[in-house]
Amino acid sequence: MALLELNNLKVHYPIRGGFFQRVVSHVKAVDGLSIQIEAGKTYGLVGESGCGKTTTGRAIIGLNKITEGNVTFEGQDLTKIAHKNQHSLRRDIQMIFQDPYSSLNGRKRVLDIIAEPLRNFENLTKEEERRRVQDLLEKVGLNPEAAFKYPHEFSGGQRQRIGIARALTLNPKLIIADEPVSALDVSVQAQVLNFMKEIQKEFNLTYLFISHDLGIVRHMCDEIGIMYRGRLVEQGNTEDIYENPQHVYTKRLISAIPNIDPGQRQASTQARQHILSSYQQDLNNLLDPEGKPLALKSISSSHQVALP
């Protein structure tokens, strides 16, 4: 059984208009998204800005209101459980945010930042709390003394580790990582990515990895879903997506990854041109009348594509 299952998830925002500000239509940020994430695996949710990937992550954790559909976590439907019960499940799902500079409260000490989830869920003495936080800091490779400093005293990579430590405080099972390294430099990025892989093994974590960077997703993920206008256009394991992409949108995304070999510049420009023209020709045939991707169809046991 999957650890997390999204079933036909929809998140719509109302648009108001007219004299009485009635709801005249909806922005369908997420519009019928179904994915399953196995325990201990990393699922990459990929797409361009505005495709609904961030909204999805926020909806799972309860930061966005779900319009329709189910979010099943360990067999329990999060959308159906009353707020109180949900609380205990909330411990098991934590989030890491994109910008380590703005996601940490600058006026709080690292100790208070990391202990905040603990204070919501557990009654620990000051001493116990401090020990827990310092253990966590050591786990994320920071000096235990860091507990008494403020976020501005740390570099971007260190701050992201603090963000990860905060996410780890309650021993979660699922971590939703929304663009966790896109604000960081390459070498710091490598540090954080390596570290995320290490703790995944150590704590048997499951990741929902939200990113627009296909290079990083390839490195991190076991399963990948390509999102377009609130739905998936293609889903498969890393090999399916990178070696055998079927949907023209996926092909286009993958062809746009910069080629690290300057010798192949000409070739990749041509390939890009080729894919772009077929993208422009074919895309409309692959969308429903509303302009949304069609339903997914299996083409192998691991690989599904939204083709007619």
Place this chain on the structure above:
Amino acid sequence: MWKFTLRRILIMIPQLFVLSVLIFLLAKAMPGDALTGAMQANPNVSPQVLAEQREKLGLNDPAWQQYGRWVGNLVQGDLGKSYVHKIGVADLIGSRLANTFYLGVAILVLTYLISIPLGILSGRYQNSLLDKTITGYTYLSFATPLFIFALLILFVFGFQLGWFPTSGSVDVGIDPGSGSYYANKFYHLILPAIAGALVSTTATIQYLRNEVIDTRLKDFVKTARSKGVPESKVYSKHILRNSLLPIAAFLGYDLTGVLAGNLFIESIFGYPGLGQLFLQSITQRDYSVVTILVMLSGLLALIGTLLSDIILSWVDPRIRIG
């Protein structure tokens, strides 16, 4: 745009209703009533007469009936009667409104005339001697209570030097409507207007200074410089307009504030405006006047918000209303 304005005006109706209920209840909750003042003025009035009067005025009716009568009269334009001045509240306010308006406009114009250039200079030449002088002034005027400031000005320029009149809005015996009448009114205006402006500039200068400093570091300013736009034009075309946006957001309140009256300035300079009237009416328990004045400033605040929204949508293309 018109739809937006109309909708906002319609929304004002329930807001005004709530406001009127609140004001009515507060007025009721205050010690004494309209006749308490009259009784104080004339100790010979017997309690019996008073009771009759109360019955006649409907002061013994249930509260909701009294409220209904009050609001009904308001809507029909009958603002009631001042118990102290023995004239209609409408007439009383009308006679003061013009004075308050002149003073308000004078303060507003002076405020912006002083604060916009000072704020911009201060922000542009941040940390220079000029900036330090200007911020020094704003700290001083911020730290000094308004009435001390005003009293000082009144004392020095009015009493010591005798350059300006010390109270009133016009000298007695000047033929209303003549040129010298208006000149005299203007003369009376100068001192309170300067006192009011010097204090109200503080916030605007500080605000504008910070805006200029922030805007100066924005990327689009860097873009403008990279285009070869001379520094003076970078300020006049790019930084200034963007820095003035938040000021524009307050302009609506400021414009309607012109009619609300300036409590302290008017009282200190003995200037017969609405602010002074308000203070007097409170001390004299002239509740019919007080309630109307509070209603008026509530209405002005609501219109001010609306005006601010409209002004902002004019100057900022990102804000679209309708």
Place this chain on the structure above:
Amino acid sequence: MNTESVLEIRDLTVAFRIKDEYYPAVDQLNLTINKNEVLAIVGESGCGKSALALSLTRLHDSKNTRIEGELLFKGQDLNTLSPGQMNKIRGSEIGMIFQDPLTALNPLMTIGKQIEENLDYHTSLSRKEKTKRVIELLENVNIVDPKRVYAQYPHELSGGMRQRIMIAIAIACRPSLIIADEPTTALDVTIQSQILDLLKQLQAENDAGIVLITHDLGVVAEMADRVVVMYAGEIVEIADVNELFNNPKHPYTRSLLASMPGANVGQESLHVIEGRVPSLQNIPRGSCRFSERIPWIPQTHHAEHPELNEVAPQHWVRCTCYQNFHFEDEVGDGKEIVLNGIAGTQ
């Protein structure tokens, strides 16, 4: 390739003031930018690449920045020009493109006006001619329906379109040098490749030299003719793009390549550079600045006052440590990892 130079940078030092002391963010840098070439400047934040980019048109706040050295552009030293003379060159001879197209455009000015402003100060065109030229520029940067966009405001356009507008502003007066500071960092991949294509195409049309500042080695591989790698205010390696990716020498260049997920497909973990980029006050000046990040390499392998040495034709590397460099977890020569990485991509 045409090797006529556009800009010669000689002994450029850009120092920032921190509490009454000046600390160089760019340290005695020498570099020539040629006509019709894309010169990429790569490095992580804090390496001095953006400080360098802004100093080329002297856009730093003059109160807190000291620029020393020569910036020889078409025979004149930009560093000696008056502000007025400098303004004549900015926007006409040298165009600039910045990272975030959302904040780089004035939110209160129409697109047309913002491009036109460039023409206002550098041409004597009539109003009509200017409008015509702006529409033409919008067409050049592949904006659909330029007449409509002319009257629109920045917030009404997408990120990709805004960056096209920035490019239109930069090329409005057909500059001979374009400085692009992280032009695609804020954009989606598909938009990124379109913008890079557009830049290439415009360069071919105008013969301009482009200085491309970026931290993204993928963008470098796609765009650059020559690459400059910067670390802590110094150039550590210069080479032709093929040479740099196939035969990287300096430990920093090799570390950067090894830490890229895209260049190391199939590897369980990525290379991590030890320590962190030193802050301006803490740069170890006078020795090999990268030495503290590779402490397993003995000090004797570093040069005393490391200079740029030409190790192959047109391939320059600073310090001598590259000769004996290997990653900490490997023995001996570590070239293979990086090479495998590149061969493994697509």
